[in-house]
Amino acid sequence: MHNQPLNPIFHDDGAAPDALIDPPPVTRFVMLAIAFFAATFIVLGRMGWVQGRLQERYLDALNATTVEYEAIPARDGRILTESSVVLAADVDQYSVQMHYRWLQEPLDATWVSREVRRRLSRTERRDPALVEVTEADILSTRDEMWSAVAQVAAIPVTELKDRLRTVQGRVQRIADSVNRRRLQSTEDRIATNGDDGLLIRIASSIRAALTTPARRGQSDRIVVREEESFHEIVDDVPLEVAAVIRQQPHRFPGVRVVVGHRRTYPQGELSAHVVGARTPLMDEETADLKAATQSGSWVPRRGRFGVERTYEHQLKSVPGRRRIVRNRRMEVLEDEVEREPVGGRDVVLTLNSDLQRHAERLLDEALTDAPQQLLPVANSEESRPQPVPKGGTIVVMDAATGRLLVAASAPRFSLSLFTGSSTDDWAAANADRRHPFIHRVTSMALPPGSVIKPFTAAAAIEAKALDPDAMFACQGFLKSPDEHRCLIFRLYGSGHGDTTLTQALAQSCNVYFFDAAQRLGFSPLRAWFDRFGFGRTTGVDLPFEEAGNVPGSVVTEPANVRMDREALGLAIGQSSLTATPLQIVRSMAAIANGGWLVTPHVVSPDGTARTTRDIDDRPHDIARHRIPGLSGAVLDRIREGLAAVVQAPYGTGYKTVRLENVLIAGKSGTAETAPGKQDHAWFAGYFPADQPKYAFAVVLEHGGSGSQAAGVVARELVREMHRSGFCGESR
Structure with a gap:
């Protein structure tokens, strides 16, 4: 150590060499060893901690798994008729x-x-x-x-x-x-x-x-x-x-x-409005569901309208669930089915597929969407060309049970639109200004015209405001030649003369019912319309049913001059009164079955569907109730008049509706609309007239005369039903 800078040769104080060496070698060695062992201890301690404490964390990370769930689809239930014609099914x-x-x-x-x-x-x-x-x-x-x-x-x-x-x-x-x-x-x-x-x-x-x-x-x-x-x-x-x-x-x-x-619809347009459509949920509708199932491969479907919507809970299947476990590299470690899929249940309709198809063809002919083959020219000298309707509907219902055998609406669309159609197909359907997607059976509320007169007669007779046997002199107008007139006065300038209830119904005399409503008053008339089910939905097991409109209120409206004038329009199915074809059929069935107001339905009560579903949070069944205050004697007089409409030579339907082999009872209606637009054509009734079994209604939107346009369609409908054995033995 004598060659270090501390050598005494460089100092003047003459100090001893050993005194200038600091620290000694042993001390420096000890200090270096302590530093080395301290660093080694820290490293080894850290390694031990990593091995002992972090090993489990690393192993957990390496062995981490993710669990996902995949839905296993199942078949939704079928929609078919009682004759096993499949209208909707999964393939x-x-x-x-x-x-x-x-x-x-x-x-x-x-x-x-x-x-x-x-x-x-x-x-x-x-x-x-x-x-x-x-x-x-x-x-x-x-x-x-x-x-x-x-x-x-x-x-x-x-x-x-x-x-x-x-x-x-x-x-x-x-x-x-x-x-x-x-x-x-x-x-x-x-x-x-x-x-x-x-x-x-x-x-x-x-x-x-x-x-x-x-x-x-x-x-x-x-x-x-x-x-x-x-x-x-x-x-x-x-x-x-x-x-x-x-x-x-x-x-x-x-x-x-x-x-x-x-989802497929093998019959295409047949009963399209009744059957409805089931389509996949939209992205916004499936957001929560996808988060719950963690499956992007299965998209559930939902009924959008018709039976597909009403009986959603009956038709829809319950998907199964598969559990998939993956490692950190997303490789599948486990794959097991936790829940087996459950298919939906079938729904059987009351519709008769052959009659429904025939009714739709009749409507197509009336709307000139099909060649005129089934509608011969009316045997009437007074017949005149009728306008082409904008739309139409035919409804046939079992008068005693409410079973709908026919619920045809036109124009229609093919349900294939919802199963893979092109943009051009949708554009063509939406371009049809006749609104083919509207189900006119339940969603078309129109002025009923003279088909309302039987119910006006029932109200007036029960209230003692009308004697069905008394003669009434019809001069063609009520008080003034300029208002409240009969059609015969507008056409020929004359009235119906002395008229009874039967003749008034058969000839559709407006003045007769104006007079009855004038003596009856607005509130009693409106109350009876309420009893016959007008102004509220029928409870049919189809969605989006319209309630129609009955003006005023029985309780709150005072009996003043304005409401008395309102009663005149109400008595002949005009004013602001509107009704759906289904409401008219239901009320006609009440006349035919002895005064029972039934609940229309398109799903058979023999299956499980109708006993397990709700409508508007109400238990639904094929209930019916008797119309309070409506006597059998009054019904007999009204039935007599409705039969005369078709069977009597002076009836409005004698030349256009009458058939030789089956008795038909009914009422024509020509409902006025807005100025410049054609009238709505109605014909509603039941058959056979002597033993009523089926109620029906034919409505042609802006179709012209009720007897000449709608009546001819009604005749061909009954003719086909008689040929198919629905009317029993021939007369």
């Missing part, structure tokens, strides 16, 4: 799906390594040549599988490859987006640490070096679920294609056939 729809790793180009190196490990033993994997051959075999198998799929699906290989590239591009964008956000988060943390002090950055670097694994490039990417899932490449393949793929799995590795269900 199997097969789609071909391929695992992403088998469609990826180029193949993922990590996945290929896993496939090699699966095919070769540990010893075999030590042979590089054998590994290379196995990798080539995997690639060859993939290419052969592509060709086999294209062959059985009858699509060109080039088109199949385009579809695969489309799927890969979509999945790649998802994966890139996830990893880009992860990288951005890491860079943000580094940038944030750069703002810290030097000591903090050094400590962070030491901690990261001791606790963070080294980067491994591409294998460090986050694997998204789509990269370890199946993707649809061919949809709606025939059963034969699905069978080939399922029976020859060795030719189609990484390929599976998934069975779905597609």
